[in-house]
Amino acid sequence: MYDNYPSFVLVGHPNKGKSSIVSTLAYDDSVEVSDIPGETKKTKYHPLKVGDKILYKIYDTPGFENAKRALSWLEKNETTSREHSKILKRFVEENKKSSEFKEEIELLNPIVDGGAIIYVVDGSTPYKEEYEAEMRILSWSGNPSMAIINKIGNKDYTNGWKNALNQHFKIVREFNPMNAKLDEKLKLLDAFSAMNQDWESSIDYAKEALIHNNDKMFYNTAKMIEENIRKSITYTVTSSLIKTDITDKDKINYEEQYKKDLIRFEKNNQKNVQTIWGHNRLDSSMEKFKFSDELFSGDFSKDGLIKKSFIIVSSVASASLAGATGFAFSAPTSFLDFGATTTLTTTLSTVGGAVVGFTTSAIGYNKFINSTTIGKIFSKKRFQVGPMKNYNFIFILSARAIQHAVAISTRSHAKRDNMNLNTNENSAENLFDDTEKKELAKISVNFRKDKNIKKSTEKYIEIIMKKIKII
Amino acid sequence: MFNKPKVQLNEYLKLKYLLNDKSIEKKISVENIKAYWKHNNSTDIDKLLQYSEQNKQYVNMDKIDSLEKKVFLSLITIMSLMFIIGLSMGFSLLSHDDTSRVNVTSFFFIMIIIPFLFSTVSFFYSIKSKTNLSKWIEENIFMPISKILLNSSTIMPNDVVKSIVFVKFQQGSLALLTGTILALFMTLLAKYVIFGWESTIIDTSSLQSFINFISFPWIFCCPNAVPSLEVIQDSHYYLSSNIIDLEALKSNTALSDSWWKFLGMSLIIYGFIPRFILLYLSNKIYHNALVDNILNDKNANEILLLIDNISHVTTTELVNEEHKTKEDNNSIFETNKKTIPHSLDYIIGWSHTKEILELILKHKNITASHIEIAGGNVPIDKEDALIASIEGSIMIFVDSWEPPQKDFINFVSSILKNKDNSISIYPIGMADDNYKPESKNISIWKNKISTINSSNIGIYNV
Numbered sequence: 045m046y047d048n049y050p051s052f053v054l055v056g057h058p059n060k061g062k063s064s065i066v067s068t069l070a071y072d073d074s075v076e077v078s079d080i081p082g083e084t085k086k087t088k089y090h091p092l093k094v095g096d097k098i099l100y101k102i103y104d105t106p107g108f109e110n111a112k113r114a115l116s117w118l119e120k121n122e123t124t125s126r127e128h129s130k131i132l133k134r135f136v137e138e139n140k141k142s143s144e145f146k147e148e149i150e151l152l153n154p155i156v157d158g159g160a161i162i163y164v165v166d167g168s169t170p171y172k173e174e175y176e177a178e179m180r181i182l183s184w185s186g187n188p189s190m191a192i193i194n195k196i197g198n199k200d201y202t203n204g205w206k207n208a209l210n211q212h213f214k215i216v217r218e219f220n221p222m223n224a225k226l227d228e229k230l231k232l233l234d235a236f237s238a239m240n241q242d243w244e245s246s247i248d249y250a251k252e253a254l255i256h257n258n259d260k261m262f263y264n265t266a267k268m269i270e271e272n273i274r275k276s277i278t279y280t281v282t283s284s285l286i287k288t289d290i291t292d293k294d295k296i297n298y299e300e301q302y303k304k305d306l307i308r309f310e311k312n313n314q315k316n317v318q319t320i321w322g323h324n325r326l327d328s329s330m331e332k333f334k335f336s337d338e339l340f341s342g343d344f345s346k347d348g349l350i351k352k353s354f355i356i357v358s359s360v361a362s363a364s365l366a367g368a369t370g371f372a373f374s375a376p377t378s379f380l381d382f383g384a385t386t387t388l389t390t391t392l393s394t395v396g397g398a399v400v401g402f403t404t405s406a407i408g409y410n411k412f413i414n415s416t417t418i419g420k421i422f423s424k425k426r427f428q429v430g431p432m433k434n435y436n437f438i439f440i441l442s443a444r445a446i447q448h449a450v451a452i453s454t455r456s457h458a459k460r461d462n463m464n465l466n467t468n469e470n471s472a473e474n475l476f477d478d479t480e481k482k483e484l485a486k487i488s489v490n491f492r493k494d495k496n497i498k499k500s501t502e503k504y505i506e507i508i509m510k511k512i513k514i515i
Numbered sequence: 516m517f518n519k520p521k522v523q524l525n526e527y528l529k530l531k532y533l534l535n536d537k538s539i540e541k542k543i544s545v546e547n548i549k550a551y552w553k554h555n556n557s558t559d560i561d562k563l564l565q566y567s568e569q570n571k572q573y574v575n576m577d578k579i580d581s582l583e584k585k586v587f588l589s590l591i592t593i594m595s596l597m598f599i600i601g602l603s604m605g606f607s608l609l610s611h612d613d614t615s616r617v618n619v620t621s622f623f624f625i626m627i628i629i630p631f632l633f634s635t636v637s638f639f640y641s642i643k644s645k646t647n648l649s650k651w652i653e654e655n656i657f658m659p660i661s662k663i664l665l666n667s668s669t670i671m672p673n674d675v676v677k678s679i680v681f682v683k684f685q686q687g688s689l690a691l692l693t694g695t696i697l698a699l700f701m702t703l704l705a706k707y708v709i710f711g712w713e714s715t716i717i718d719t720s721s722l723q724s725f726i727n728f729i730s731f732p733w734i735f736c737c738p739n740a741v742p743s744l745e746v747i748q749d750s751h752y753y754l755s756s757n758i759i760d761l762e763a764l765k766s767n768t769a770l771s772d773s774w775w776k777f778l779g780m781s782l783i784i785y786g787f788i789p790r791f792i793l794l795y796l797s798n799k800i801y802h803n804a805l806v807d808n809i810l811n812d813k814n815a816n817e818i819l820l821l822i823d824n825i826s827h828v829t830t831t832e833l834v835n836e837e838h839k840t841k842e843d844n845n846s847i848f849e850t851n852k853k854t855i856p857h858s859l860d861y862i863i864g865w866s867h868t869k870e871i872l873e874l875i876l877k878h879k880n881i882t883a884s885h886i887e888i889a890g891g892n893v894p895i896d897k898e899d900a901l902i903a904s905i906e907g908s909i910m911i912f913v914d915s916w917e918p919p920q921k922d923f924i925n926f927v928s929s930i931l932k933n934k935d936n937s938i939s940i941y942p943i944g945m946a947d948d949n950y951k952p953e954s955k956n957i958s959i960w961k962n963k964i965s966t967i968n969s970s971n972i973g974i975y976n977v
């Protein structure tokens with residue numbers, strides 16, 4: 045049924061965004077895109093496949109370099125106009141070895157094999173007659189063809205281009221590879237399929253495949269985030285057994301370890317999300333966790349709930365938390381005392397600012413160092429940092445993960461710059477509505493207590509999906 | 516969306532049939548693939564069920580229908596049989612003799628304690644893994660029973676059969692209980708029943724403490740369903756005594772009231788509730804057995820792999836070449852920077868029309884002895900003639916925003932073959948920008964020209 049898949053060959057002047065369009069359509073950030081003209085030297089194709097069935101191939105080609113002389117070769121050898129495609133074939137065959145027409149041969153190869161022509165121009169620079177030669181060469185193939193106007197710069201010469209292109213192409217579309225959403229890609233595919241009716245079923249199938257693929261990437265992203273959040277919430281650093289009390293220096297070391305690990309988890313998660321979306325070469329960075337001192341260093345036991353630190357959970361989530369944890373938030377004295385652990389207090393002011401990501405006083409880790417006495421006879425102790433008991437944690441981590449995921453999922457594969465994300469301390473506040481806050485608070489408790497994991501996981505993934513899939 | 520998959524027997528049988536019939540070609544059509552795509556998070560079971568739904572035309576439904584019918588018939592048979600047994604046992608126990616005296620103790624032990632123990636033990640048997648005893652029970656009790664019930668089919672493996680039989684067991688004992696309860700109420704409705712007890716080893720007070728213990732769950736909510744010490748004392752020897760003042764008894768309603776309420780409550784608390792729980796659990800075990808059995812099937816895993824492979828979307832072919840680091844062309848050759856020479860022999864507009872070139876020249880206030888155009892639509896022979904005749908100092912105006920192509924490089928290279936010629940390139944910007952070029956574009960031209968590697972060509976630095 046789909047044995048005769050179409051090939052789409054992107055051709056045009058150098059540096060007009062051919063590779064960029066291929067890159068975004070193929071979700072491949074390894075395509076050579078550069079502001080130096082002549083970046084693409086060899087023709088390469090990217091197949092869209094379901095299983096091992098190819099639905100279409102997109103070809104990236106080098107730009108024309110010597111069009112006028114190539115056209116003159118063709119005209120010199122012209123017999124009748126019915127023979128044009130044959131002569132074009134002959135041109136490709138006879139000049140295989142010539143360096144003069146190296147780029148022309150590269151780009152014409154897939155066309156003489158029957159590939160449809162997608163002629164790419166830059167709508168931000170004016171049309172000039174020198175383009176005529178290229179278009180006339182292409183028309184010798186007699187293949188289905190269309191044109192894409194890609195506006196690289198800010199100026200607008202689109203109308204001039206449309207007039208010129210309409211002489212040669214039945215279909216002329218505007219497309220921007222730098223910010224094209226899935227929807228626009230699908231519309232472009234529609235234009236592709238309009239070139240030849242036989243391709244309709246193949247393209248329709250391809251569109252469904254792309255939609256599915258998109259959904260799947262969102263789902264996998266949410267799943268990835270969930271795994272990392274659960275890991276981070278439950279994470280602890282535990283010392284070996286020791287007899288005496290822990291020294292301040294050791295405490296700081298354990299805390300540092302804890303913080304570093306959490307940062308590493310987040311970084312890894314971001315890397316994984318990028319891989320899901322095919323941004324394999326992307327270098328991304330995210331602003332550090334920027335918690336103001338009061339946000340976390342406040343003593344929860346005294347006036348925790350009133351403090352700014354609990355804004356997120358206090359207003360809506362505390363009620364459900366009180367239920368879920370079995371103690372009331374309005375009696376904060378119990379907050380630190382529950383469980384069989386004794387809380388030690390450390391002064392964190394001695395810790396240098398060498399931490400990447402979390403700022404030092406950030407999470408008030410001193411509240412999370414627990415010493416547990418393992419058996420009275422030996423009176424040995426084990427010190428433990430974490431798990432994070434602050435219920436804001438899930439909101440802050442989730443908001444960061446969502447922000448990153450949204451940036452990645454909306455990023456064009458044609459982009460080659462690095463990605464730097466600025467975070468906003470309050471983003472977690474405004475990101476979730478009241479019901480979501482309640483649910484997240486419960487999920488946080490469940491994750492930490494290893495309770496209702498399956499349900500909580502599913503619920504969490506659902507919430508994340510809702511937040512990242514913003515098309 | 517996230518519901519745990521539950522497999523019905525019918526679905527299970529169809530799927531098993533499909534998986535085990537080697538003659539069926541494992542085909543997955545485009546339509547099937549699209550169906551798989553609908554749910555990103557569908558579980559393996561979902562996928563397999565979909566597979567069987569899509570290939571149901573290959574299934575021999577007669578075979579499956581008959582098997583299902585057998586399971587259903589066995590259910591009906593067991594249920595009605597057990598119901599009748601329960602009913603008749605209830606009646607017989609309630610009618611101790613023709614005077615309708617009831618032995619509470621034997622009723623209690625036979626109808627409540629024994630079934631309770633039996634179902635609890637059998638439940639633990641079903642979840643506990645293999646011991647010698649359970650093996651023996653399986654071989655000598657379950658398998659023969661299941662042979663009779665299901666006519667041992669090859670599709671259904673032992674653990675599935677076992678769980679089916681177990682469910683039937685629970686359903687049967689529920690039917691038995693229903694029969695008993697019905698018998699109790701029918702008897703109470705139709706007759707005046709005298710409850711009594713007698714025993715060689717139990718005395719009144721120990722029976723009372725036993726009854727109190729038994730009725731703990733309802734002692735607070737319905738205290739009149741707990742026979743008091745007096746009632747127990749009064750009903751002692753009612754069974755054997757012949758001198759019962761029936762009229763006096765009938766007026767003392769508390770006596771029989773608290774006994775039948777007690778028995779009824781016991782049936783509910785120790786009969787119905789545990790049975791329902793067990794039925795629920797055994798149903799769960801049964802469904803899990805179906806799911807597990809499918810997921811452990813080698814053929815099922817093959818199909819799943821096939822489904823995953825065949826419905827997987829790839830948008831590109833991953834090439835494992837390292838992204839090449841961009842080399843800096845600037846440092847290879849130094850491009851000459853030119854100033855406008857005092858006297859120009861030639862001015863050439865590259866890919867310009869004559870009119871535009873003149874406009875530019877007027878704007879820039881530059882002129883030369885020869886003004887020509889090349890590139891663009893200029894015919895090749897004209898261009899070649901220009902190359903042959905040109906000499907001296909040459910300035911070429913180019914549109915800075917259009918990248919230099921090979922035809923331009925060839926053009927200037929040909930001119931430079933004459934060593935006396937010198938070229939300066941003048942990149943101009945768009946008319947909208949007052950012909951001022953962008954520096955980004957200038958450097959593109961610079962880089963390209965530097966590849967010619969000649970000191971006779973340079974770029975006019977705007």
Ligand SMILES: Nc1nc2c(ncn2[C@@H]2O[C@H](COP(=O)(O)OP(=O)(O)OP(=O)(O)O)[C@@H](O)[C@H]2O)c(=O)[nH]1
Pocket residue numbers: 057058059060061062063064065076077078079080081082083084085105106107194195196197220221222458
């Ligand atoms: N802002 C912006 N830049 C674009 C757009 N399309 C392409 N570019 C930039 O234009 C430059 C050229 O893009 P390429 O995709 O490499 O162009 P090409 O046609 O493949 O070029 P060659 O391979 O050299 O023929 C790159 O720097 C791109 O980042 C666009 O729509 N907007």
Ligand SMILES: [Mg+2]
Pocket residue numbers: 062063064076077083084104105106
């Ligand atoms: Mg390119």
